[in-house]
Amino acid sequence: MRYLIQTWGCQMNTHDSEKLAGILEALGHRSADDIRSADLLLLNTCSIREKAEEKVFSHLGSLRPLKDLRPDLIIGLCGCVAQQKGEEVFRRSKLVDFVLGPRAIASLPSILEEVRSRRSRPMDREKRDDSIRYDALRAQRGPGPRAFITVMEGCNKTCTYCIVPTTRGREVSKPAEIVLREAVALSRAGYREVELLGQNVNAYRDGAIHLDGLLRRLQEVDGIRRLRFTTSHPTHLSEEIILAMRECPSVCNALHLPAQSGSDSVLERMRRGYTRRRYLDRIERLRRAVPDIGLSTDIIVGYPGETRSEFDDTLLLLRQVEFDQVYSFVYSPRPGTDAVLEGDAVKREEKECRLHELQSLQQEIQRRRNQALVGSMVEVLVDGFSRMGGSILKGRTTSNRVVNFPGTASRMGQFGSVQVKAAGPNSLEGRWIEAPRS
Ligand code: 5AD
């Protein structure tokens, strides 16, 4: 069969799609060039916000003419919407042939068997550890020098707005020995950067080995010159992890540390488990340990009952920290989460207004921070072509800034220095200067 996988959501989902592709390749199936030539279509979905979920169902609607034309086309719904909605998916769309949850991906082969023999519309939403047990080397990765490894899945936190503990289940970690073996093999296969994934990655634990221990072991892997990890929870950002970031040259000078809000009362209502002061304390420690660290965060705007002054505290946090990147979202009530009980008190227009205000402020901050780099030299790992098209390559600095510069495909996967010529709020532009180091 020819397969096509369409992916929504986070890096974990992107990587899950690479795993699903790996399973299909092992069965002898090959990827399709476009949807019209596909015999099997997997929708790997996200349910973090209502909009993400709606997109899936409206996309399913748009597939109707195709399925009418080719009734043999198999459509599978995977990912977090599959986990969350289960049977309801079948009721809402006649087009879906099977439903597969994110922790049950290993049953894809048997599910396909069942569908092809037309016995039923199968569903597997068991929360096993399939994605952790998955051999990272089998994943079907796209081109480029960067590879993900899922080292942890699930979340034991109880943030009131969040669906993830429901969809991804309890925390489970991949044994360090296996992660290490996989990193060595990825290095041999030519990968230069490994990003460790987990919904709450800094709670990683394999016996006595915590995330800092894992980073220190991975630091020893020849050829892996860059290590990243995401997503971190402020509460689990230990001194040991900060020290490992400082002491391990391979660990990138970057951290994504979701704050969600800058207001103590909102943080408490969200049950985040830290205060604004503690969050700022973590930032200070990080900056002391890793002076040029690139920092990014997630912010939710318009949490139930968020007052103007609580929102102002978030704006103040952004001014104080001066993040390099902020991912901001309007609060979206998710069924089954505790925050739903508080209603959706902030009016839609008000939420949109606040989001816009926050994003304008942050754009200003990012433009200023990036402008300060004009004229300097930055080291990048070239990882693809720029969205600007043509012969513009894209690389990333250790602090996770995107740098675009003219060049040819032969530079792909190389490290090199780029002189920064111009800067916008979201990326830098420059000129490749130095021949690669290795
Ligand atoms: N509404 C809006 N944003 C949400 N996020 C998580 N749940 C919700 C929700 N119900 C955001 C958080 C999280 C990011 C991945 O998505 O900021 O860190």
Ligand code: SF4
């Ligand atoms: Fe979306 Fe969260 Fe699931 Fe990732 S884990 S796909 S962000 S709901």
